[in-house]
Amino acid sequence: xxxxxxxxxxxxxxxxxxxxxxxxxxxxxxxxxxxxxxxxxxxxxxxxxxxxxxxxxxxxxxxxxxxxxxxxxxxxxxxxxxxxxxxxxxxxxxxxxxxxxxxxxxxxxxxxxxxxxxxxxxxxxxxxxxxxxxxxxx
Amino acid sequence: xxxxxxxxxxxxxxxxxxxxxxxxxxxxxxxxxxxxxxxxxxxxxxxxxxxxxxxxxxxxxxxxxxxxxxxxxxxxxxxxxxxxxxxxxxxxxxxxxxxxxxxxxxxxxxxxxxxxxxxxxxxxxxxxxxxxxxxxxx
DNA sequence: GCCCGTTATGCAGCAAACTTGCATAACGGG
DNA sequence: CCCGTTATGCAAGTTTGCTGCATAACGGGC
Numbered sequence: 001x002x003x004x005x006x007x008x009x010x011x012x013x014x015x016x017x018x019x020x021x022x023x024x025x026x027x028x029x030x031x032x033x034x035x036x037x038x039x040x041x042x043x044x045x046x047x048x049x050x051x052x053x054x055x056x057x058x059x060x061x062x063x064x065x066x067x068x069x070x071x072x073x074x075x076x077x078x079x080x081x082x083x084x085x086x087x088x089x090x091x092x093x094x095x096x097x098x099x100x101x102x103x104x105x106x107x108x109x110x111x112x113x114x115x116x117x118x119x120x121x122x123x124x125x126x127x128x129x130x131x132x133x134x135x136x137x138x
Numbered sequence: 139x140x141x142x143x144x145x146x147x148x149x150x151x152x153x154x155x156x157x158x159x160x161x162x163x164x165x166x167x168x169x170x171x172x173x174x175x176x177x178x179x180x181x182x183x184x185x186x187x188x189x190x191x192x193x194x195x196x197x198x199x200x201x202x203x204x205x206x207x208x209x210x211x212x213x214x215x216x217x218x219x220x221x222x223x224x225x226x227x228x229x230x231x232x233x234x235x236x237x238x239x240x241x242x243x244x245x246x247x248x249x250x251x252x253x254x255x256x257x258x259x260x261x262x263x264x265x266x267x268x269x270x271x272x273x274x275x276x
Numbered sequence: 277g278c279c280c281g282t283t284a285t286g287c288a289g290c291a292a293a294c295t296t297g298c299a300t301a302a303c304g305g306g
Numbered sequence: 307c308c309c310g311t312t313a314t315g316c317a318a319g320t321t322t323g324c325t326g327c328a329t330a331a332c333g334g335g336c
Contacts, residue, residue: 003294003295003296021310021311021312022311022312023310023311036296036297037296037297037298038311038312038313039296039297039298039299039312039313039314040295040296040297041312042311042312042313042314043295043296043313043314045312046313052312075245075246076245076259077218077219077245077246077257077258077259078217078218078219078257078258078259078260079217079218080218081218081219081245081257083245083246083257084246085246110248110255111248112233112247112248112249113230113249115246115247115248116246116248117246117248117255117257141323141324141325159281159282159283160282160283161281161282174325174326175325175326175327176282176283176284177283177284177285177325177326177327177328178324178325178326179283180283180284180285181284181285181324181325183283184284190283277336278335278336279334279335279336280333280334280335281332281333281334281335282331282332282333282334283330283331283332283333284329284330284331284332285328285329285330285331286327286328286329286330287326287327287328287329288325288326288327289324289325289326290323290324290325291322291323291324291325292321292322292323292324293320293321293322293323294319294320294321294322295318295319295320295321296317296318296319296320297316297317297318297319298315298316298317298318299314299315299316300313300314300315300316301312301313301314301315302311302312302313302314303310303311303312303313304309304310304311304312305308305309305310305311306307306308306309306310
């Protein structure tokens, strides 16, 4: 099974260059010896949590603006959770900001010391929420 | 798949009575509606970490050690959550210990008064996390 | 050492889950 | 409304997991 290695390659490619389309990424993968279709690439990006931002794919890493406000990272978990990592003690403040944004896909949030659990209805909403929260803190 | 339920039954049986052999346990299981061979029971005991001590099977020291440090139980919930029950007031301390362990499958944790939610990426990771946390507190 | 009761394990068969490509639907900018 | 791009239902092929059978390995008692 080459899925794992292909995804690793995708991560390094996404990190190294500005990739605008899945077709482009598919071609780069093929040049690296990983033959796959756009379907698979789409699913890989989904699993890896890579999002398209400003016209190119990028790791869902919190921006400087977000870090300045306590948000360090966002990760999907299962189908219905998004986990936000925050600087110690700031999770509640970040959660309040997220709650106030009134993002429709969010069912509810729970904040601990440095972590927030954000409940969403289903997988599709995870990416939307990650994107919107990043925008909120960008 | 009845493996999980069978193992739960094994745990309750081991907790409730003095069971001296796997044959005996197999018979008790069958009486409870779980038909399985000694092979499977052997593998179950291995997975559950049940050991033979003083001539009968007993729950591993790991659990006792864990209780001494505030952790009372671990249960999967849905596909992406593991719920840890703790002694009142100790959830945060237990959560800190879990966080510090740096278990790779864990996406994030949120601690309440006596309960911790542990987010994992998917179902497969639940078992791994439960096992690793138990080892941590053993 | 030799039995014999007990436990562990290699192997094969079956079932469930995963991965993938194809075709096509859904989305979104212009 | 188009068209480039991305997501997804479906089916085929593959992998992984669970199980029982047969049997090997272990361990206490003699």
